[in-house]
Amino acid sequence: MTMTEGAPVDPDAAPIPKVSFDATPESYRHWQLEIDGDLAWLRLDVDESAGLVPGYELKMNSYDLGVDIELYDATQRLRFEHPQVRAVVVTSGKDRNFCAGANIRMLAQSSHPWKVNFCKFTNETRNGIEDATEHSGQTYLAAVNGSAAGGGYELALACDEILLIDDNSSSVSLPEVPLLGVLPGTGGLTRVIDKRRVRKDRADVFSTRSEGIRGRQAVEWKLVDETIPKRAWDSTVRERAAEAAARSNRPRPDSGARGIALTPLQREATADGIRYRHVQARFDRAQGLVEITIDGPSGGVPESLSRVHELGDTFWPLAMARELDDLILRLRINELELGTWVIRTRGDVGDALALERLIAQHSRDDWLVGEIRHYFKRVLKRLDVTSRSLIALIEPGSCFAGALLELALACDRQYMLDGTLDEDAGEQSDEAQILLSESNFGVFPMGNGLSRLASRFYGDDDHVAKLRQEIGRRIEAREAFELGLVTDAPDDIDWDDEIRIMLEERASLSPDALTGMEANLRFVGPETMETRIFGRLTAWQNWIFTRPSASGPEGALRRYGTGRKADFDRKRV
Amino acid sequence: MAINYGEKIPNNVDLASDRKLQRALESWQPNFLNWWKTMGPALPTHDVYLRTAVDVGKEGWAQFGHVAMEEYRWGVFLAERGDDRRIAFGEQKGEPVWQQVPGEYRADLQRLIVIQGDTEPASVEQQRRLGETAPSLYDLRNLFQVNVEEGRHLWAMVYLLHAYFGRNGREEAEALLQRNSGDLDSPRILGAFNEETPDWLSFFMFTYFTDRDGKYQLGTLKESAFDPLSRTCEFMLKEEAHHMFVGTTGIDRVVARTAELTREHDTEEVGPHGGIPLDVIQRYINFHYSVSLDLFGSEQSTNAANYFTAGLKGRWQEERRRDDHQLTEDTTRIDLVRDGQVTTQEVPALLALNHDLQTEYVKDCQSGLKRWNRVLEKAGIDRRLTLPHIGFNRRVGLFAEHHITPAGDLVGADVWEAGHDRWLPSAADKEHVRSLMRPVYEPGKIAGWIAPPSNGINGKPFEYEYVHLA
Known part of the structure; x- marks a missing residue:
C-alpha cells in the first residue's frame, strides 16, 4: 500500500x-x-x-x-x-x-x-x-x-x-x-x-x-x-x-464438433471514441455522453449452419456481441464521467430478422448457435446492471428488430422519430420501424427471470399477449408509442430539440441518484439469486x-x- | 391554414423559414384569435388608432394608424444585440450567453416564462368590460393599446415556448389560453390577476402599480443568460413604458380634476360634485400598491437565489451594480416582524433577491406620488398622497401573518378590522366610483371625474377621433 x-x-x-x-x-x-x-x-x-x-x-x-x-x-x-x-x-x-x-x-x-x-x-x-x-x-x-x-x-x-x-x-x-x-x-x-x-x-x-x-x-x-x-x-x-x-x-x-477461435478484437481506440467493426462509440465529453451505434448484419445472411461455423467469430451476431461486450466493460471502468449512453442501431430490418430466424431455429440443436444466444443474453444483462443512463434513439435507417430491439428495451428510455428528418428525405425515405420477434418474449431473460417486455409491462400479461400478436409486423413510431414500446415519439420538427434538451437535462441530475433510480426501475417483480446479488448484496x-x-x-x-x-x-x- | 408570415405576423425572427415555429403558430394563432374574440375587449369597435410594431428599429417599432382590432398584427420581436454578450452574474458569470435552452435549466426557464406569459392575457381579461365606461375616446384608445400590447407580450412569451421548449412548450402555450382570469376551475397563476378591474380608477392604478411590477420582472429577465428571453424582454420593456404612462398620467388627471373641484366648491368632499375624493384615491393607492407588492413573492426566496446563481434571472440593472455579481458572501437587511415589532434583520443577500427587486420598485413608485403631490401643491391644496408601509395588507411574504397599518404600526385583528374601511376602498367608495363610470364617446369630450390630457397621441389633438365605434 x-x-x-x-x-x-x-x-x-x-x-x-x-x-x-x-x-x-x-x-x-x-x-x-x-x-x-x-x-x-x-x-x-x-x-x-x-x-x-x-x-x-x-x-x-x-x-x-x-x-x-x-x-x-x-x-x-x-x-x-x-x-x-x-x-x-x-x-x-x-x-x-x-x-x-x-x-x-x-x-x-x-x-x-x-x-x-x-x-x-x-x-x-x-x-x-x-x-x-x-x-x-x-x-x-x-x-x-x-x-x-x-x-x-x-x-x-x-x-x-x-x-x-x-x-x-x-x-x-x-x-x-x-x-x-x-x-x-x-x-x-x-x-x-x-x-x-x-x-x-x-x-x-x-x-x-x-x-x-x-x-x-x-x-x-x-x-x-x-x-x-x-x-x-x-x-x-x-x-x-x-x-x-x-x-x-x-x-x-467423438462427435466431430469443432470449436471456433475467438480471435483478438479489432479495435481502434482514440481519445474521442472506440471503433470496432460493427460497433462504434463516439465520446462527447462536453455533454458527458457516449453515442453508441451498433451496425446490423451487412450483406447476405448465411444459409446453412455449416456456413455459420465456417464464419466462426466473424459471424455477425457473435462478432457484434463480443464488440459490444468489450465496449461496455471498457466504458464502465475507463469512462466514469460519460454518464449517459445513447444507443442507436443502423442497418436493414429484414437482414436483422433473417439472422434472428436462423438463431431461433437452431439455438437448441446447434451448440454454437446456442452459445451465441446465451452470450448475447449475458451482454444484455451486463447492460441491465450498468450504472449509466441508457437512452435508445430509434431513427430512420435503424434496425431495432427482435434481438436488437432488446437493446432498446434494456434502455431506461426509448425515443422514436415519427417521420423522417429533412436530410434523410432524399435517399432514406423510410420511416423508423421496430419489429417484435420471439426473441422479445423470453429468449433473452433478464436477471429477474423475466423478458424485458414482461418486465416493462409487469402485471399486465394481457398486454404482453397482445404484443405477441404483433410479432413480425413493422411498427412505426406513433403505433410503437401507443403500444407502449417507446417512451416518446417526437416528430421531425421536434426531434432535435426534444432529444437535446432531454439529454442535457439528464446530464444535470445527480449521477448517484440516477444510478440508484435506474437500478430500482430496471428490475421489477420477482427476486432471483442474481437480482439479490446485484440489488441487495452489492448495494x-x-x-x-x-x-x-x-x-x-x-x-x-x-x-x-x-x-x-x-x-x-x-x-x- | 397558410399564413403570409412577414405580412400577417411582423417579426424579426425569420419566421418565414422556420418550419417548427410556423407549425406551432399555425395551430396556436386561431386559438389566440378565438380567445381574443371571447375574452378580449367587449365593446364593439370598427377601428382604433393603434400603434403597431413592425420592426425593432426607430422607424419600425411605432407605426400608427386606424386598424380593426381583430386584424391587429401581433408580431414577434427580439431586441437587436451584439454577438458577444456574456453572462453578467451567477456561477457562470463571464461565459457566453446561451442561444439555446440548456437542458439543465429547461424546467426553471419554462416556469419563469409561463408565469410571465400568464400575466399578459390576464390583464386583457380583467379589463374586458372597461370600454363600456370609457371617460373619453382618447382613454378608450389607450385602453385598447394596452390590451393589444398585452396580447403581443403573450405572443412574445409563446414564441419562446414554441421556439425553444419543444412539445412541452407548445402544451404550455396552449394552457396560457385555457386559464382565464377569475375562472374558478382554471384561474390565472398569480392572485392579483384574478381580481377584476371594475372601473377606470382601478385601471389607472393597475397600469401604474401592477404593470410596474411587470416592468421590474421583465427587467430581471432581461438580464437572463438565455439570450432569446433577454432580448424579448428588452423589447417588451419599451412597450411596457407606455402602459406606465397611461397609469401615471391617468392618476395625474384624476388628481388634477379632484383639485379643481376642491377649489371650485371649496371642500374636500368632492363626491357630491362628481369627483373622486382624495381619501378614496389614497385608499385605491393603498390597495393596488399592496397587492402589487405581493407579486414580488416572498422577500426571502431560495427559488430566486437559485435562479440568480444559475444565471436565469438577474437583478434590476444588474450590470450597473458594483459588486461581484455572485453574492455568495454578501448580506443585506430585510424588514420583518419580530417580538411584536417591525424591525430589520440581516440575511444572506442571495436569499433576499425578491426583497432587492421590491426595494427598487418601491423607489420607482415614490416618483409617482411626488408627481401627484406636485399637482396638489400647484393647486394650493395641503393634503398629500402617500405610499403605505410595505407591510400593509400583505398576503404574501414576511408580513403576511401580521396586520400592519399604512403608517407601519403592528396592530391586532380588532384594530385592523376597525380601520379596514379607512385604509382600503370600502363598499361605499367602490359604489361611488362605479356611479361615475358613464361612457363618453363624443370626440373632444371627457367625463366629469377626470381632467383631459395635456397632449394627444402621436401629435394628434385630444379631439381626434381615436376610435370608431361599430
Whole structure:
C-alpha cells in the first residue's frame, strides 16, 4: 500500500488506471487452462508480482481485476473454442492455498468506483460460470485443494459442486466481516443461503468466524458437498468431474464438433471514441455522453449452419456481441464521467430478422448457435446492471428488430422519430420501424427471470399477449408509442430539440441518484439469486465501502495488515 | 391554414423559414384569435388608432394608424444585440450567453416564462368590460393599446415556448389560453390577476402599480443568460413604458380634476360634485400598491437565489451594480416582524433577491406620488398622497401573518378590522366610483371625474377621433 509519512493517501483522489480486457491463454499470468478430453482444468496459480496496477503483491493466490479478466476469458473460450468440454474443474496450482479472495491491499488502495467496478465484473463472471453449467452443459466443479477464503470461497460457490480436501487444515471461510469490516461481496452471502441452502443462523456463525470451517462440519453445514482425503484427492476429483461430464448434453469428443477461435478484437481506440467493426462509440465529453451505434448484419445472411461455423467469430451476431461486450466493460471502468449512453442501431430490418430466424431455429440443436444466444443474453444483462443512463434513439435507417430491439428495451428510455428528418428525405425515405420477434418474449431473460417486455409491462400479461400478436409486423413510431414500446415519439420538427434538451437535462441530475433510480426501475417483480446479488448484496457492499468503518483512514479495510486495530464508528445506522 | 408570415405576423425572427415555429403558430394563432374574440375587449369597435410594431428599429417599432382590432398584427420581436454578450452574474458569470435552452435549466426557464406569459392575457381579461365606461375616446384608445400590447407580450412569451421548449412548450402555450382570469376551475397563476378591474380608477392604478411590477420582472429577465428571453424582454420593456404612462398620467388627471373641484366648491368632499375624493384615491393607492407588492413573492426566496446563481434571472440593472455579481458572501437587511415589532434583520443577500427587486420598485413608485403631490401643491391644496408601509395588507411574504397599518404600526385583528374601511376602498367608495363610470364617446369630450390630457397621441389633438365605434 502506498503510504506517505503518517497519513495514508486518499484512494479516491488517485487517478484511475485505464484497463484493457484483452486476454488469450498464451498471455495468462495467473491461470493455466488444460483441456483433457471432455474435461478442462482451470488452475489458479497467481503470479504475485503481476498485479494489474502497482502497489500490491498478489500473495496467497489472491486476485485483482487482472486475474479475473483472465478467468472471464477462459470461461468464454471454454464455451466457444471447446464444445467437447463437458465439465470444468477449478482448482489451485499452489500448495495449501486454493484462493485467498480479492487482494486486500488492492482494495485498500483502490478508489470507490474501482472497487465497485471490480466487484461487478467478478460477479458477472461468476454468474457466467453458473450460466455455463445451467445452459451449456459445461458443469463447473471447485476442487478446493487448500484454504478458500472470502472471494476464494465465493469462486467455489459459483461452481456446481464444491469438493474440499480433507487435510485437517484446509478450510472454507468468509472472513470479510470479522477481518475487513466489509461484506463477502461477490455473491458469498447470497449463494450460501440461496444456492447452498445453509441455515441462516449457521450462515451467520460461518460469516463471522474468520478461521472458517473445515472437514465434516463443512459438509454437515452444506458449505461444501464432499471432503476428500488427500490420498484419494486426484482420483476422486476426476471421478466427480467425469460424472458431471456424463450428464452433459454438449457434443461428445467423438462427435466431430469443432470449436471456433475467438480471435483478438479489432479495435481502434482514440481519445474521442472506440471503433470496432460493427460497433462504434463516439465520446462527447462536453455533454458527458457516449453515442453508441451498433451496425446490423451487412450483406447476405448465411444459409446453412455449416456456413455459420465456417464464419466462426466473424459471424455477425457473435462478432457484434463480443464488440459490444468489450465496449461496455471498457466504458464502465475507463469512462466514469460519460454518464449517459445513447444507443442507436443502423442497418436493414429484414437482414436483422433473417439472422434472428436462423438463431431461433437452431439455438437448441446447434451448440454454437446456442452459445451465441446465451452470450448475447449475458451482454444484455451486463447492460441491465450498468450504472449509466441508457437512452435508445430509434431513427430512420435503424434496425431495432427482435434481438436488437432488446437493446432498446434494456434502455431506461426509448425515443422514436415519427417521420423522417429533412436530410434523410432524399435517399432514406423510410420511416423508423421496430419489429417484435420471439426473441422479445423470453429468449433473452433478464436477471429477474423475466423478458424485458414482461418486465416493462409487469402485471399486465394481457398486454404482453397482445404484443405477441404483433410479432413480425413493422411498427412505426406513433403505433410503437401507443403500444407502449417507446417512451416518446417526437416528430421531425421536434426531434432535435426534444432529444437535446432531454439529454442535457439528464446530464444535470445527480449521477448517484440516477444510478440508484435506474437500478430500482430496471428490475421489477420477482427476486432471483442474481437480482439479490446485484440489488441487495452489492448495494449494501457499496454503502459499506463508502463508510468510515471500512474505508476511512482508521477503517478496517485501510488498517488491515498495518498491525493497528480498526476504529469503528460505533453508531448503528 | 397558410399564413403570409412577414405580412400577417411582423417579426424579426425569420419566421418565414422556420418550419417548427410556423407549425406551432399555425395551430396556436386561431386559438389566440378565438380567445381574443371571447375574452378580449367587449365593446364593439370598427377601428382604433393603434400603434403597431413592425420592426425593432426607430422607424419600425411605432407605426400608427386606424386598424380593426381583430386584424391587429401581433408580431414577434427580439431586441437587436451584439454577438458577444456574456453572462453578467451567477456561477457562470463571464461565459457566453446561451442561444439555446440548456437542458439543465429547461424546467426553471419554462416556469419563469409561463408565469410571465400568464400575466399578459390576464390583464386583457380583467379589463374586458372597461370600454363600456370609457371617460373619453382618447382613454378608450389607450385602453385598447394596452390590451393589444398585452396580447403581443403573450405572443412574445409563446414564441419562446414554441421556439425553444419543444412539445412541452407548445402544451404550455396552449394552457396560457385555457386559464382565464377569475375562472374558478382554471384561474390565472398569480392572485392579483384574478381580481377584476371594475372601473377606470382601478385601471389607472393597475397600469401604474401592477404593470410596474411587470416592468421590474421583465427587467430581471432581461438580464437572463438565455439570450432569446433577454432580448424579448428588452423589447417588451419599451412597450411596457407606455402602459406606465397611461397609469401615471391617468392618476395625474384624476388628481388634477379632484383639485379643481376642491377649489371650485371649496371642500374636500368632492363626491357630491362628481369627483373622486382624495381619501378614496389614497385608499385605491393603498390597495393596488399592496397587492402589487405581493407579486414580488416572498422577500426571502431560495427559488430566486437559485435562479440568480444559475444565471436565469438577474437583478434590476444588474450590470450597473458594483459588486461581484455572485453574492455568495454578501448580506443585506430585510424588514420583518419580530417580538411584536417591525424591525430589520440581516440575511444572506442571495436569499433576499425578491426583497432587492421590491426595494427598487418601491423607489420607482415614490416618483409617482411626488408627481401627484406636485399637482396638489400647484393647486394650493395641503393634503398629500402617500405610499403605505410595505407591510400593509400583505398576503404574501414576511408580513403576511401580521396586520400592519399604512403608517407601519403592528396592530391586532380588532384594530385592523376597525380601520379596514379607512385604509382600503370600502363598499361605499367602490359604489361611488362605479356611479361615475358613464361612457363618453363624443370626440373632444371627457367625463366629469377626470381632467383631459395635456397632449394627444402621436401629435394628434385630444379631439381626434381615436376610435370608431361599430
